[in-house]
Amino acid sequence: MRNPVPIGFLLAALTVTATFAAIPPEPVEPFDSNQEFSVRNRIDELLAARWKEQGITPALICSDAVFLRRVYLDLIGTLPTESEARKFLEDRDPRKRERLIDELLNRPEYADYWTMRWGDVLRIKAEFPINLWPNAVQAYNRWLYSSLARNKPYDQFVRELLTSSGSNFRVGPVNFYRATQDRNPKGIAQVVAITFMGVRADQWPREKLEGMAAFFSQISFKPTMEWKEEIVSWDPYAGSAATQQAPPREAVFPDGVKIQLPADRDPRQVFADWLISPKNPWFAKNAVNRIWYWLFGRGIIHEPDDIRDDNPAVAPEVLSYLESELVRSGWDLKHIYRLICNSATYQLSCISRSQNPQASIYFAYYPMRRLDAEVLIDAICQITGTSEEYWSMVPEPYTIIPQGERAIRLGDASITSAFLELFGRPPRDVGLVSERTNRMTASQRLHLLNSSHTLRKIEEGPGLEWARTSYANPRQTVTRLYLTILSRYPTEKEWEILKQTTAKSSRLSREMVVDLVWALMNSTEFLYRH
Amino acid sequence: MSDVANTHVVLNAEGPQLSTQLSRRAALKRGIFGALALYLGRSGVLPRHAWAFDPTLPATKPAKAKAVIQIWMWGGPPHLDTFDPKPEAGSDYCGPFTSPIATNVSGIRINELLTELAKIADKYSLIRSMTHGVNAHETASYLVQTGRMPGDRIVYPAVGAVVAYFKGQPPEYEGLIPPYIVLTEPQGRFSEAGFLGPRFKPFATGGDPARTPFTVEGIVTPGVTVARQKSRRELLQNLDLLRQVMGDDPQIQEIKQAEEQAYDLILGTSGKAFDPSEEPQEVREKYGTTTFGQSCLVARRLVERGVRYITINYKGWDTHKENFVVMRRKLPEFDRGLASLIQDLADRGLLDSTIVWCCGEFGRTPKIAWEAPWNGGRHHYGPAFSALVAGGGFKGGHVVGATDRTGSEVKDRPVHPTDLIASMYELLGIDPGTTIRHPQGYMVRLIPEPENGATSGGLLREIM
Numbered sequence: 001m002r003n004p005v006p007i008g009f010l011l012a013a014l015t016v017t018a019t020f021a022a023i024p025p026e027p028v029e030p031f032d033s034n035q036e037f038s039v040r041n042r043i044d045e046l047l048a049a050r051w052k053e054q055g056i057t058p059a060l061i062c063s064d065a066v067f068l069r070r071v072y073l074d075l076i077g078t079l080p081t082e083s084e085a086r087k088f089l090e091d092r093d094p095r096k097r098e099r100l101i102d103e104l105l106n107r108p109e110y111a112d113y114w115t116m117r118w119g120d121v122l123r124i125k126a127e128f129p130i131n132l133w134p135n136a137v138q139a140y141n142r143w144l145y146s147s148l149a150r151n152k153p154y155d156q157f158v159r160e161l162l163t164s165s166g167s168n169f170r171v172g173p174v175n176f177y178r179a180t181q182d183r184n185p186k187g188i189a190q191v192v193a194i195t196f197m198g199v200r201a202d203q204w205p206r207e208k209l210e211g212m213a214a215f216f217s218q219i220s221f222k223p224t225m226e227w228k229e230e231i232v233s234w235d236p237y238a239g240s241a242a243t244q245q246a247p248p249r250e251a252v253f254p255d256g257v258k259i260q261l262p263a264d265r266d267p268r269q270v271f272a273d274w275l276i277s278p279k280n281p282w283f284a285k286n287a288v289n290r291i292w293y294w295l296f297g298r299g300i301i302h303e304p305d306d307i308r309d310d311n312p313a314v315a316p317e318v319l320s321y322l323e324s325e326l327v328r329s330g331w332d333l334k335h336i337y338r339l340i341c342n343s344a345t346y347q348l349s350c351i352s353r354s355q356n357p358q359a360s361i362y363f364a365y366y367p368m369r370r371l372d373a374e375v376l377i378d379a380i381c382q383i384t385g386t387s388e389e390y391w392s393m394v395p396e397p398y399t400i401i402p403q404g405e406r407a408i409r410l411g412d413a414s415i416t417s418a419f420l421e422l423f424g425r426p427p428r429d430v431g432l433v434s435e436r437t438n439r440m441t442a443s444q445r446l447h448l449l450n451s452s453h454t455l456r457k458i459e460e461g462p463g464l465e466w467a468r469t470s471y472a473n474p475r476q477t478v479t480r481l482y483l484t485i486l487s488r489y490p491t492e493k494e495w496e497i498l499k500q501t502t503a504k505s506s507r508l509s510r511e512m513v514v515d516l517v518w519a520l521m522n523s524t525e526f527l528y529r530h
Numbered sequence: 531m532s533d534v535a536n537t538h539v540v541l542n543a544e545g546p547q548l549s550t551q552l553s554r555r556a557a558l559k560r561g562i563f564g565a566l567a568l569y570l571g572r573s574g575v576l577p578r579h580a581w582a583f584d585p586t587l588p589a590t591k592p593a594k595a596k597a598v599i600q601i602w603m604w605g606g607p608p609h610l611d612t613f614d615p616k617p618e619a620g621s622d623y624c625g626p627f628t629s630p631i632a633t634n635v636s637g638i639r640i641n642e643l644l645t646e647l648a649k650i651a652d653k654y655s656l657i658r659s660m661t662h663g664v665n666a667h668e669t670a671s672y673l674v675q676t677g678r679m680p681g682d683r684i685v686y687p688a689v690g691a692v693v694a695y696f697k698g699q700p701p702e703y704e705g706l707i708p709p710y711i712v713l714t715e716p717q718g719r720f721s722e723a724g725f726l727g728p729r730f731k732p733f734a735t736g737g738d739p740a741r742t743p744f745t746v747e748g749i750v751t752p753g754v755t756v757a758r759q760k761s762r763r764e765l766l767q768n769l770d771l772l773r774q775v776m777g778d779d780p781q782i783q784e785i786k787q788a789e790e791q792a793y794d795l796i797l798g799t800s801g802k803a804f805d806p807s808e809e810p811q812e813v814r815e816k817y818g819t820t821t822f823g824q825s826c827l828v829a830r831r832l833v834e835r836g837v838r839y840i841t842i843n844y845k846g847w848d849t850h851k852e853n854f855v856v857m858r859r860k861l862p863e864f865d866r867g868l869a870s871l872i873q874d875l876a877d878r879g880l881l882d883s884t885i886v887w888c889c890g891e892f893g894r895t896p897k898i899a900w901e902a903p904w905n906g907g908r909h910h911y912g913p914a915f916s917a918l919v920a921g922g923g924f925k926g927g928h929v930v931g932a933t934d935r936t937g938s939e940v941k942d943r944p945v946h947p948t949d950l951i952a953s954m955y956e957l958l959g960i961d962p963g964t965t966i967r968h969p970q971g972y973m974v975r976l977i978p979e980p981e982n983g984a985t986s987g988g989l990l991r992e993i994m
Contacts, residue, residue, distance in 0.1 A: 028775050128668050129680040181683045351775060368772075368781045418716065424728050429685045434969050437728050440784050442791035443708065446748030449789070450759075450796055451736075455751060497768050515758075519765045524785060525772040 032349045035061040043343040046317045056356045059365035062349040065488030075104040077113035077408045079379040085487040101341045105334045111149035116408045123179040123428045126414040133228040136168040141411040143172025153331035155276040162272040165233040174232035185213035197282035198307035211252025215271035234266035278327040288322035297369045350530040368528045370438040373423030374407035385463020471507045485520040593959025595922030596883040597833045600841045603890035605848030608908045610937045613916040614658045619936045635927040643861035646869030652927040654920035655993045659931020659940040665910040670891035677948040687724035690839040694730045696960050697838045706794040708733035709838040713825040739824035749801045803835045816870050823867040850907045885922030896937040923957035925993045944987045952977045953990040
């Protein structure tokens, strides 16, 4: 399957990559397709111009199998099943990728997965050092899930988070203000800035922070007769009771504009009006940059929660385009996912064709990242037909996790799980993206290679019993295992390796199947998004 | 200067590219977690700060202590029934334990069931004036092990993570054992590496060292033979196509390195460090054939192999109900395990360089709850509790501080968690006043300054 090398590529190779090592012209099976990058939408157009300017050759478009697995993991945090994989790979419709994206955006797992992602940002946790309490966590997650499932316009989503009032057990979004380690106006202002502007206000000059904090100086948190219930509401005298000082009458927006706080209006609403305006320089930018970060592992401004003048965007024109699309679509988040996932850029293979170190910064190939802790354990459970026990030591009421619940649906960082801890689940203490760490450590490697936890699933998991007992047709068994674990068919080369190492006879033993499953589940291809 | 500190300097002076030129062995010697960071700078994918080295990391000072064994009496042991007996306070306070025993140091008395520890009181000191006033498990556990109160937006690392960060693995040891190990279960949120991140999280063994084999999770797998481990590894290497084509990618370098270290523990000799069955039977029996006793023995083996910090999470001290029934069962095994550990370290010449510290997150209420449902229980008590320290530069045979007649209040020389932690850092050659870089860029002091609201009684100079 040699690929004819287009003239453009040759020219590019001759002119700009002359100083770099040679690039493999052939597609690498089974990861690359034999398709060169070509512009499909505005994102591609803008980035292609950057690549040209930088002398970067983009990767090839990824194979269908890679795309399938990637878009499942990226959009719904879930591995395709064997039959889903087979169906997609055998589909001859040239628009099947586009169709799959739409299908995934409407799956319930879309809301599950993005509830988890947003839960990280919003620091949803029952206890320590964020103390929401289990009932409040449930209310908050319910609101978040339904908002995402209904694709609530993003401006309305944020307005509800910023301006809601009521019981923490009943009105989910009021917990936004409770999910912080210091509930004073300045602490809240910092949380608002990091969450919705991507800005670290702890670096601001004091007056600037105090000016913004004034908008949050009239929030009251009142306990009720019910244990741990709190009513969050607007109370013009909330701050003054504690400090014995009159509440500030003047507030300053982060862009420097000063206003007098009206006496008859909740200042949270005044701030929300300013924030969610299409003209706000941070609001839409932060949203689209976060989505980009979630899909590519790197923000156009990076880190996505460190937006400041001296941390410039690598391709500001791409951000501006996505911002304008977000506003134009009526703050439709799924529209942004659709634009990005349908771009040729998103569909590039992970095998770089450029030696230019800038290639990764300009998204000229898809970056490999280890699966998130929750996604990884869910995938292992899905393949092996097993489940995990999750529980929480936060009492009253006990957090009961139903048998078979998926980790992406847990919704509370206080829920105990040695696996999730080991694999870098974020503690949700401050809500920064850096709280989640997906770096592979030796302890993690030990766990996957050789722990009783992993091995028992592989050796005894009911989901694989068919394979461990189907001795007769090795080719069919191997094919099904590849589809189940790696979401693709084995290549001829792999089949040759397997014939040599495991199956000199025409029958597969139970032990051979276990070892093959073990090897595939320990492969880089399984453990990483690619 | 420690090996880890060397790494930092090198990386910052020459840039992370240099790391690829280091030999595998050299990289591996940095310790199981340390080496993984070598490639961070080359990855465009990861958050900028996530694994950033700290260019200002100071060299550690010459140190008396090289290693630490922390015995964490999880749940909070009753100070009155262990190291601070109060027989004169009456049975509502001392319950059935009315006759504490003398130790080999005159004037020091401890609970009557601690007969082995009574024979070696010259080797450890007791702090009877530990105090912080917090009665909640999580907050107190965090406070005692980090020296900080939660709530200022920073999650601080526990002592073990700080020691792993500064000391790594000693360069003279060839094996690849993680520098920070927990026997057997992790405390979860309690023993967090805090902002230092997962690289400095402890390796928790799982399993039970009192059983044979001690199935250290991930390292010892009874059902899988060595031959099968090897053939599996070969199969994996043959089938891992992505790894073959992406050889240069930093993520691939990272997983390869992690895997080599993992296999060194699975198939190499390093994993033997965890195996108490290599010890003579009489030694095993001396420590007690209980989970706790054998954990103490494994801890000693790990110290011998250069592990810097071992926490034994010793459960079962949260005795709201029937405290005295539990104590009669628990104190003898505690006594036997801890006394054997201290004596054995001393016999092997390791006590001078190994700190042993032993306490829980708080004490327990001095006044006994006789009524149902407690039936002689004791509840959480943060205002006063005890700690035992030995070795690594701590003097033996002393008592620091005192509580009042009933063990309810510290009446002399209050010792706050920060004081004990700072004293250990001092003995380890880590300046307690030093700062480390938080991932968000700012510098954080290891031990808070008194002017920032931290209560302190000062370093434990009297026993150092």
